[in-house]
Structure formats: structure tokens, C-alpha cells
Amino acid sequence: MKEKTARPANSLQLKLSIIFIMASILIFIVNAMLVFGINTMTREMDAVYRDNLKLNELAEAIADVQNNMTDYLNTKTSDSLERYYKSEQDYYKLVNELNNSVSGDTYELMERNIRNMSNEYIQTTGFAIEAKRGRNVERYSAEFDKASRLFNYINTYINSLNNERFKSNSSNFSELLSAFRIFETISMALMLGALLGSSVFVIGFTSSIIDPIRKLAKSADEVAKGNFEIETLEIRSSDEIGVVTKAFNKMVASIREYIEQIKENMEHERKMQEKELRIEATLKEAQLKYLQTQINPHFLFNTLNAGAQLAMMEEAEKTYDYIQNTAEFFRYNVREGNTTVKLADEISLIDHYIYILNVRFSGDIKYEKDIDESLTEILMPSMILQPIVENSINHGIKEMEGKGRITLRVYSEDDNVCISVRDNGIGMTQEMIDKVLSGELTEEEKAAPVGAHGIGMDNVIKRLRLFTDREDSVSIKSEGEGKGTEVIIKLTNGGSENV
Amino acid sequence: MKKKRISTRNLVFVYSVMILIVAIIFVAVALYFSRSIRAARHAGDTYSAASSSGVDFSKYYVMITSDRELDFWESVYKGAYEEGIKKGVCVEMMGENLSEDYSDTELMEIAIASKVDGIIVYADESAEMRDLINEAVNEGIPVVTVYGDSANSLRCCYVGVGSYNLGREYGRQIVKIAREYELSKTTASTHMNDTLNVVALVNSYSDNSNQSLVWSGIQNVVSTENNSEIQIELSQAYVDNRSTFTSEESIRDLFRSQETPDVIVCLNETDTNCVYQSLVDYNKVGKSAILGYYDSESILKGISRSIIYSTVSVDTYQMGAYCVDAIKEYEENGYTSQYMLADVTLIDKSNVSDYLSENGEVTE
Numbered sequence: 092m093k094e095k096t097a098r099p100a101n102s103l104q105l106k107l108s109i110i111f112i113m114a115s116i117l118i119f120i121v122n123a124m125l126v127f128g129i130n131t132m133t134r135e136m137d138a139v140y141r142d143n144l145k146l147n148e149l150a151e152a153i154a155d156v157q158n159n160m161t162d163y164l165n166t167k168t169s170d171s172l173e174r175y176y177k178s179e180q181d182y183y184k185l186v187n188e189l190n191n192s193v194s195g196d197t198y199e200l201m202e203r204n205i206r207n208m209s210n211e212y213i214q215t216t217g218f219a220i221e222a223k224r225g226r227n228v229e230r231y232s233a234e235f236d237k238a239s240r241l242f243n244y245i246n247t248y249i250n251s252l253n254n255e256r257f258k259s260n261s262s263n264f265s266e267l268l269s270a271f272r273i274f275e276t277i278s279m280a281l282m283l284g285a286l287l288g289s290s291v292f293v294i295g296f297t298s299s300i301i302d303p304i305r306k307l308a309k310s311a312d313e314v315a316k317g318n319f320e321i322e323t324l325e326i327r328s329s330d331e332i333g334v335v336t337k338a339f340n341k342m343v344a345s346i347r348e349y350i351e352q353i354k355e356n357m358e359h360e361r362k363m364q365e366k367e368l369r370i371e372a373t374l375k376e377a378q379l380k381y382l383q384t385q386i387n388p389h390f391l392f393n394t395l396n397a398g399a400q401l402a403m404m405e406e407a408e409k410t411y412d413y414i415q416n417t418a419e420f421f422r423y424n425v426r427e428g429n430t431t432v433k434l435a436d437e438i439s440l441i442d443h444y445i446y447i448l449n450v451r452f453s454g455d456i457k458y459e460k461d462i463d464e465s466l467t468e469i470l471m472p473s474m475i476l477q478p479i480v481e482n483s484i485n486h487g488i489k490e491m492e493g494k495g496r497i498t499l500r501v502y503s504e505d506d507n508v509c510i511s512v513r514d515n516g517i518g519m520t521q522e523m524i525d526k527v528l529s530g531e532l533t534e535e536e537k538a539a540p541v542g543a544h545g546i547g548m549d550n551v552i553k554r555l556r557l558f559t560d561r562e563d564s565v566s567i568k569s570e571g572e573g574k575g576t577e578v579i580i581k582l583t584n585g586g587s588e589n590v
Numbered sequence: 591m592k593k594k595r596i597s598t599r600n601l602v603f604v605y606s607v608m609i610l611i612v613a614i615i616f617v618a619v620a621l622y623f624s625r626s627i628r629a630a631r632h633a634g635d636t637y638s639a640a641s642s643s644g645v646d647f648s649k650y651y652v653m654i655t656s657d658r659e660l661d662f663w664e665s666v667y668k669g670a671y672e673e674g675i676k677k678g679v680c681v682e683m684m685g686e687n688l689s690e691d692y693s694d695t696e697l698m699e700i701a702i703a704s705k706v707d708g709i710i711v712y713a714d715e716s717a718e719m720r721d722l723i724n725e726a727v728n729e730g731i732p733v734v735t736v737y738g739d740s741a742n743s744l745r746c747c748y749v750g751v752g753s754y755n756l757g758r759e760y761g762r763q764i765v766k767i768a769r770e771y772e773l774s775k776t777t778a779s780t781h782m783n784d785t786l787n788v789v790a791l792v793n794s795y796s797d798n799s800n801q802s803l804v805w806s807g808i809q810n811v812v813s814t815e816n817n818s819e820i821q822i823e824l825s826q827a828y829v830d831n832r833s834t835f836t837s838e839e840s841i842r843d844l845f846r847s848q849e850t851p852d853v854i855v856c857l858n859e860t861d862t863n864c865v866y867q868s869l870v871d872y873n874k875v876g877k878s879a880i881l882g883y884y885d886s887e888s889i890l891k892g893i894s895r896s897i898i899y900s901t902v903s904v905d906t907y908q909m910g911a912y913c914v915d916a917i918k919e920y921e922e923n924g925y926t927s928q929y930m931l932a933d934v935t936l937i938d939k940s941n942v943s944d945y946l947s948e949n950g951e952v953t954e
Contacts, residue, residue, distance in 0.1 A: 109602060110601065113602065117605060117612065124616040128616070128619075132623075193648065195680055203650070204700070207704045211703040240699065247688050247689060251688045270623050277619050285612055288608050289608070292601075292608075
């Protein structure tokens with residue numbers, strides 16, 4: 092196959108043109124032959140009775156001569172004489188067309204006889220007319236008798252010849268007719284044959300053109316449905332269809348290739364992501380393991396418990412309380428497994444935490460609670476409130492020298508259990524709030540307030556959102572600089588048992 | 591479609607082949623038909639063998655006789671015709687193809703008016719015939735009389751049988767019959783007459799010298815060679831031959847009116863056939879001996895059945911040929927012999943079988 096896009100060697104147009112032209116030529120030739128044959132036949136048929144017509148003419152002409160001569164001899168009018176001469180001329184002309192040679196053909200001999208007798212007859216009538224003009228009665232009646240006899244003979248000859256000719260012509264005619272019939276049948280058969288052959292061939296040829304198109308259409312349909320796994324089409328011809336088929340094949344192959352490439356890329360990307368995630372996870376795990384190995388919670392507990400007992404023995408009430416609270420706080424922090432806790436547990440953790448902080452910072456933080464006790468049984472993720480409170484203290488009220496206040500409220504609102512942590516600290520800008528809620532804080536911004544060991548706000552928010560499956564589970568309100576911040580957590584009432 | 595890959599070249603090729611096939615079929619058909627048409631035309635046009643034999647004719651002779659349907663004349667014509675082919679002459683039996691039945695004088699007129707190159711005519715001694723012959727000769731058409739002569743005319747030749755000799759042959763047959771008659775009379779001793787009635791049938795209305803020659807031949811032999819005790823009585827019966835059917839009627843009259851003659855001499859084919867048939871019809875077979883003329887199939891059969899005693903065979907073919915020869919010779923030399931005689935053979939029971947088989951073969 093040559094690579095030729097401009098115009099294929101066997102273009103479709105050429106092929107179709109050839110089909111039609113050839114078919115037309117075939118039909119034309121058949122027709123031309125038929126017309127020719129029929130014409131020939133018709134000519135033959137016309138010729139059949141020509142002799143008879145000629146003889147009839149002859150008979151009429153001689154009758155004219157005879158009548159006119161008789162007329163003249165009877166009446167001697169110049170009118171009849173004129174007519175006689177005219178008819179004699181006519182007859183003479185006709186007679187001279189007759190055969191004059193001797194041959195073995197009886198008809199020709201008869202013609203010859205007619206011709207000779209006619210000449211004699213014309214001469215005799217001439218004599219008769221002449222004698223009449225010369226008033227030679229005896230002679231003209233004798234010539235008239237002779238002419239009449241000759242007239243009879245000639246008529247007999249003409250009639251006989253006419254008869255014989257007619258007989259043979261009739262048989263000729265019937266022969267010709269039957270030949271014509273046969274010719275008709277044969278030509279019909281010929282025409283039908285040509286038609287049939289032509290049709291079979293045209294059908295065969297067009298289907299050879301249409302077939303690839305049909306296959307192409309089917310394949311195109313398949314491709315349109317999204318199935319690129321089709322067989323490559325066979326290229327049969329070098330015409331436009333061949334070109335299109337080739338292009339189609341190429342196109343399908345290219346599309347397949349592109350898809351393959353895209354798939355490969357996607358696979359690659361996915362693998363990369365997976366790998367990244369795995370690395371992160373292992374890192375976290377490692378960090379956790381590290382922390383766990385560092386702090387043995389039971390050891391810490393026991394230590395703190397021992398400290399508490401020691402304080403009791405020394406009757407140092409305050410120390411005892413302090414150590415006891417600290418122990419409780421840490422116990423909550425390091426307990427294993429249970430990530431879902433009751434709201435009450437979270438609240439008591441806050442209590443411990445605030446106590447510890449107040450001891451540490453000599454009661455600087457005012458802590459108010461307004462809790463609907465009926466709602467504290469609700470389940471929630473652990474370690475949620477403590478980071479929020481820690482955040483409030485660190486950002487909001489740490490610098491306020493004893494005027495800081497934390498208000499914890501639990502109330503129900505529209506089927507929700509709302510937990511509000513409010514401070515009267517420096518507050519937040521709306522920009523800041525948006526950033527926190529959307530988790531767009533940079534690592535430094537996140538890390539700065541709580542330190543490396545704390546749990547960041549974004550972690551809290553994520554966990555809450557995951558737990559509640561709600562985007563509005565956490566909201567932050569601040570009325571501006573120095574006017575405090577309120578963090579509100581919304582938990583679906585009764586919807587939390589499923590975790 | 592199982593067709594694999596129809597290329598343009600194949601297409602053109604197949605179409606060309608189709609066109610070629612169509613053309614070939616057509617040409618074949620056309621050839622076949624043109625030939626068959628031509629053949630049909632020829633078959634219709636010609637019924638004489640001559641034109642199909644492709645002979646070039648330079649002359650045109652006609653033969654005129656009023657009895658052309660008789661085997662005798664057909665045979666004469668055949669002889670003339672075939673001789674004509676040899677000499678480049680077309681010989682036509684005049685009046686054969688005409689719708690009207692003309693008498694021989696009328697045919698003579700037609701022949702003269704038609705300016706034929708030669709006339710062979712079965713003439714008689716009538717003045718009318720003589721005048722016509724003379725007219726023809728004056729017009730430059732040579733005339734040969736055949737079988738019947740017009741001795742006083744200007745005809746260039748007479749071709750016939752030796753009538754006198756023929757008469758003598760008849761006479762000898764009569765004498766022979768007389769002897770047989772005598773023999774049967776002595777042995778059977780029946781009351782039979784001592785005379786043998788012999789009737790010769792002569793045509794009443796033609797002044798034919800042949801008849802008289804035959805007659806004198808018979809007379810001569812009977813008077814000189816009859817050495818039996820039986821007296822032979824010769825007489826003539828006139829047969830009216832003026833028109834077509836009169837001969838037959840005359841002969842039947844003969845059988846009805848007179849006492850049946852012992853021997854009937856017939857001098858032409860028609861008379862022979864008529865006498866033969868009458869004898870059978872009137873139940874007189876064996877009572878009369880027929881001396882016939884010509885060797886047609888029926889006459890030969892009559893001999894083999896012993897109804898006809900004997901007949902004479904004229905070599906008619908030779909006679910016809912002589913006619914053409916005579917005219918041809920006259921044309922070339924300006925003269926020819928006045929008489930030409932064809933061979934005559936007697937046929938009786940002893941040799942009839944030869945002729946029967948021969949004729950049988952010919953006629954079949």
C-alpha cells in the first residue's frame with residue numbers, strides 16, 4: 092500500500108464510473124445489435140413482396156395501354172391518343188426494368204418473355220394507332236387483334252409470374268417470420284442474460300465496496316460505545332475506503348495507546364501517594380512508640396499515688412489534693428484503647444486540668460461551669476475539651492494576671508448537645524477563625540501555642556468532624572480583639588452511640 | 591458475498607468478456623439467420639435444377655407441345671433440357687408455369703413474340719402450324735419439329751422416330767399375333783374366324799404424316815410377310831383428339847359400338863392408356879391384343895399383366911437431345927440435317943422386366 096493521501100490510484104469514483112459505464116456499454120451494444128437485427132429483418136420482409144408489387148404495377152400499366160388504345164380506335168379522339176402515348180411511355184419504362192438476360196431461373200425467363208412480348212405489343216399497338224390514323228381499317232383491326240392476343244398472353248404471363256412469385260414469397264415470408272420469432276426469443280434471452288450477468292456483477296462489486304464500509308461503521312459504533320478492544324480492520328482496497336479504514340485503524344490504535352499511558356500515569360501517582368501515606372503513618376507510629384517507651388503510665392501513677400499517700404501521712408492536705416488531681420489527669424491521658432468517652436469524663440478531666448493550673452499559677456484562672464447534667468452521658472472522642480481549654484488558656488488568658496476566666500457550658504439546642512468553652516482573652520480575628528476551621532494553619536502557627544507534645548486544634552477539629560460526620564460540629568466565635576473567644580462543639584443528641 | 595477483492599482491472603476484464611460473448615452470440619445468430627433466409631429464398635425461387643447448378647446460359651429455347659404432362663413428353667423435355675445445360679442453353683417447357691392452358695399454336699405465338707432463341711415444337715401438318723413455323727423462322731428463330739412434323743414449313747429439322755420402320759415393327763407384331771392365333775385355333779378347334787381384325791387408332795384431326803407412314807409400314811409387312819392362313823383385315827379408327835378429353839371418349843365409343851377388334855394398334859401414349867383401361871373396364875382382357883406405344887410405367891405394367899401385347903419404346907431422351915443439337919448446329923452452321931431419328935425398341939413380355947425395373951428405379 093502506497094502512502095498517498097491526495098487521491099488513491101483506484102478511487103471510488105473511478106470504480107463506480109467504470110461499473111456504470113461498462114454496464115451501459117453492455118446494454119447499449121445489446122440494444123444496438125437488436126435494432127440492427129430487427130432493421131435487417133424488416134428490410135428483408137419489405138423486400139419479400141416487392142416483386143409482386145412491381146408485377147401488379149406492370150399489369151395495371153398494360154391495362155391502361157390496352158384501354159387507351161381501344162378507346163382511341165373506338166373514338167379517335169386526340170384526348171385518348173394523348174392518354175395512350177402517356178400510358179405507353181409509362182409501360183415502356185416499367186418494361187425496361189425487367190430482366191433481359193437468359194438464365195436458368197424460370198422467373199427471370201418469364202420476365203424476359205414479358206419484356207419481349209411487351210415490346211412487340213407496344214410496337215403492335217403503335218402500328219394499330221398508325222393504321223387507324225391512316226384509316227387503314229383492315230390493317231388496324233388486324234393489328235388490334237394481334238395486340239389483344241399479345242395483351243392476353245402478357246397478362247397471363249404477369250398473372251402466372253405473380254402467382255408463382257407470391258407462392259414462393261409466401262413461403263419465404265413464413266420462413267422469415269419464423270426466423271424472426273426465433274430471433275426475438277434469442278435476443279430476449281441475450282438481453283436477459285446481459286441484464287442478469289450485469290446485475291450479479293454490479294451487486295457483487297458494490298457489496299465489495301460497501302462491505303468494508305459496513306465493517307468500518309460497526310467498528311466505529313463499537314468505539315463510540317467505548318470499546319477500544321476491536322480487531323484491526325483488513326484493508327482490501329487502495330481506494331478512499333481503504334484510506335479511511337487505514338486512518339481509522341491508526342486512530343483506534345493511538346487512542347488505545349493514550350488510554351494506556353493515562354492509566355499508567357494514574358497508577359504511578361496512586362502508588363506515590365500510597366507510599367507517602369505509608370511513610371507518614373510509620374513515622375507517627377514510631378513517634379507514638381517512642382513516647383510510649385518514654386512514659387510508663389503505671390510507673391507514673393504509682394509514683395504519684397505514692398506521693399499522695401506520703402502527703403496524707405504528713406497531713407499536708409493541699410499537697411495531697413494536688414498530687415491526686417495530677418494523678419487523675421495523667422491517668423486519663425495515658426489510659427489505653429478507649430478513644431470514645433463520656434462527656435462527663437471529659438469534663439472531669441477539665442476540672443483536674445484547671446485545678447492543676449490554678450495550683451501552678453496560684454489560682455489565676457477563674458473557672459465557671461454551667462452544665463446540664465442530663466446531657467453528660469453523651470459519647471464523644473477523648474482528648475477534645477482539654478486541648479480546647481488549653482488553647483484558651485495559652486492564647487486567651489495566660490497574660491491577663493488573674494483576671495482570666497474560662498466558662499464551660501453544656502446545653503441542648505435543637506436536638507444537639509452543645510459544649511461551649513469560652514474565655515475572656517485576646518480574642519481572634521475572623522481571618523484567624525477561618526484559617527483554624529479550614530485547617531490552613533502552617534506548622535509553626537499550629538505548633539507555637541501548645542508545644543510539640545500537645546494536640547493541635549486542627550487535630551481536634553478533624554477528629555470531631557470525622558466523629559460527627561458534620562462540617563458544623565465545631566464553630567469558633569469571637570467578637571474581636573480583647574473580647575474573648577468561644578469554641579462551640581455540637582454533638583448530635585442520641586446519634587453518638589454508633590461510634 | 592464470497593468475492594474477494596474485485597479490482598478495477600478485473601471489472602473491466604469481466605465486462606469486456608461479457609460484451610465479447612454477447613457480440614459473438616449475436617454474430618453467430620445473424621450469420622445463421624442470414625443463411626437460413628437466403629436458403630429459404632432460394633428454395634422458393636428455384637425449382638429447376640439448373641440455376642442451382644450455376645450454369646451460365648447464353649440461349650433460350652422453348653419446347654412446345656400440348657401434351658406436356660405425358661411421361662413421353664416429360665422424357666423428351668428432360669433429354670432436351672439436360673442436353674441444353676451441356677450446351678449452355680436453357681430449354682423451357684413452354685406454358686408450364688402459366689395459369690392459362692394455351693394451345694400449341696398460341697404457345698407458338700407467345701414464343702415468337704417473346705423472341706426466344708429457338709423453338710422445339712410438336713407440329714402437325716396443319717396450315718396454321720406451318721404459317722407459325724414460317725413466321726418464327728422469318729423472325730430469325732430456328733424451329734425444330736419433334737415427333738410430329740410440318741414437312742412443308744421452313745423448319746430446319748425434324749426429330750422423330752422412323753415412322754415407317756415403326757409401322758413395320760407393328761406389322762411384324764400383327765403377323766406374329768396372327769400366327770399365334772392360327773396356332774391356338776388348330777389346337778383348340780374352336781369356331782373361330784379365319785380373319786384377324788386389326789384396328790389402328792389414328793388421330794382424326796391432325797394431318798400427321800407420321801400416321802400415314804406407320805400405316806403404310808404396317809400394310810407393307812402384313813401384305814408381304816403374312817405366311818399364315820389367317821387373313822388379316824386392317825382398318826383405321828379415328829380418334830377425336832381436338833380437345834383434352836375427346837380421345838378417351840372416342841376410344842370408349844369404339845368399344846361400345848363395334849365388335850371388339852382382335853388387335854388394336856395405338857400410336858401414342860394416351861391412346862394406349864385409354865385402350866388399356868377400356869379393355870379392363872369392358873372386361874375384354876384377352877379378347878383383344880393391344881399394340882401399345884411408349885414405355886410408361888402403366889403400359890409396362892399392362893405388358894407384365896398380359897393385357898398389352900407389346901409396346902414400342904422410343905428413346906425420348908435421345909429425341910430431346912437431338913432437338914437441341916439440331917438447333918445449335920443450325921445456329922452455328924446455318925444448316926442441319928433435315929431428319930434425325932431416335933432409336934425405337936420393342937417391348938413385350940419377354941423383356942418387359944428389364945424396363946420395369948429400370949423405369950421403376952427412374953420414376954421412384
